[in-house]
Amino acid sequence: MSKPTTRYAVILITVLFFLWGFALNLNPILIPHLKKACQLSDVQSALIDSASYIAYFLMALPAGLFMKRYGYKAGITLGLLLFAGGTFLFYPAAETRQFNFFLVALFIIATGLTLLETAANPYITVLGDEESATQRLNFAQSFNGLAAFLAPLAGGAFILSGRNVSATEQQAMSTGQFQAYLQEEASSVQVPFLIIGGIVLLVALLISRTALPIIEKEDLNLTTKSSGSILKETNLVVGVVAQFFYVGAQVCISSFFIRFLEQVADIGEKDAANMLSGALLGFMIGRFFGTFLMKYVSPPRLLALYSLMNIGLLAIAVFGQGMVPVYALIGVEFFMSIMFPTIFALSIRGLGSKTKLGSSLVIMAIAGGAVFPVIMGRVSDLSSMQTAYLVPAICFLPILYFAVKNFAVKNVQLTASH
Known part of the structure; x- marks a missing residue:
């Protein structure tokens, strides 16, 4: 691969580090938000993390086997498609306000992230000189940290309403008014997650059209x-x-x-x-x-x-x-x-x-x-x-x-x- 092509590939793979860091660090926003919108207990809201992190345990080995057979590029592409698909499911999940629907969407997103993480670390190390492999990996990981910083800011600005109805206020509201309030809260995730899904699909398209090195032996x-x-x-x-x-x-x-x-x-x-x-x-x-x-x-x-x-x-x-x-x-x-x-x-x-x-x-x-x-x-x-x-x-x-x-x-x- 030429240096410009390699540089472009490094940029795309580095974007993956940012994307999965951003997705995982939206969970602290979703936990209080869906607790309110879906009227959950604290233990129920914690299942948001469970749906995400159990995917790493269940899907890590299947992800490795998939990429061993079809290659890392196919694994990255599939991971991005699953990631995008999960974000798009947030729209109907918010419409129905069914918490289990949200959990399924989060598990699908996390399955995609598992594929991305399994592939990105070895890929970034072979995109360039062997002597600078660790430097490239650490550089890419810094964008994971940047995503962790930006995700709560974005989630706080575009998802959280800042409005909490107290028990006294709820009693003063009719059933229809309270349900409308909950629906409005749930709906606030729809546009942000559609935008995230669109960006992820764009990256998937770019990855599919980019020549990436094939790791023959490991x-x-x-x-x-x-x-x-x-x-x-x-x-x-x-x-x-x-x-x-x-x-x-x-x-x-x-x-x-x-x-x-x-x-x-x-x-x-x-x-x-x-x-x-x-x-x-x-x-x-x-x-x-x-x-x-x-x-x-x-x-x-x-x-x-x-x-x-x-x-x-x-x-x-x-x-x-x-x-x-x-x-x-x-x-x-x-x-x-x-x-x-x-x-x-x-x-x-x-x-x-x-x-x-x-x-x-x-x-x-x-x-x-x-x-x-x-x-x-x-x-x-x-x-x-x-x-x-x-x-x-x-x-x-x-x-x-x-x-x-x-x-x-x-x-x-x-x-x-x-």
Whole structure:
């Protein structure tokens, strides 16, 4: 491929990183919004995350098999078509205001995202010189962070109405007026998701018309022979568990952020969405700062320190009053920043020819994002949203254990993000 063609392909694949980051980071907007529009409990609204993240667990291996047979370009194209199809389903889901319809749409979107994530990381590394592969990957991942910052801003501006009908106001409304209010709330997702779907279809068209390299062989540099079951790799197993708890904590903290601010500090949903965007900007900054710190502090020790910081900050969020818990929760986003790539890199370190399988297991641990928000929602329904933040606080204990277990490791190469 010529340099201009390669550059164009890099741009298109980088767009994929932005698209799936944007889609996943709309969930914290959809959770309070659909809770209101569909009249849900907290545990029911948490199923929004479950529908998204369970797809990664169920579809990761089928996505890999599909691309092994038909190629990465076909996988990317199919992923984009599923992504677009799921967004278009939001229109009839909003018309009927059936929550199960929304969950099906979210699962289809996430299935498409699974295909995109499975393909994009290896693709970006072969689009150009081998020496600059890691640089290209990190550059592309920075757009994932940009999407995380922009999604709550866009969702807050174009989806959230900022209007909440109190129990007293509801009693003063007729049944027809209240149903019209709920329908208006549900309908606000229709145009934004149609626009997202249109953009995704355009990218799919561009991808289908672009010459992308065919990866003929993989893992040629992994010469270490496999010996024994992958489950005998103790550090990998502990790392998979740590990643399961980490993704669960990350999703819990972001997804219920708006609900937390509403309950604890009486902050309106639009202002809360803007504050979430600021917190996720802190997450992105924290990743760059954490990478810099790793020049002086070993990754496992920094992971342990950040785990302790998050446990302490979440304790303040649970037991504090006023704006203090809000600031503590914003701080947690900063200290989560390095965790996914650090756990990933430490988990697969030294696996040799088992690296690809080990990587798949760590990625499948993203299913933690489907489990812990439901637990947190149940705790909130039984007590309060503030108390429910004990759930992610507990999640950081296995991460701390994994970090301490790896104290002897001095350095790792961070190439994965989420």
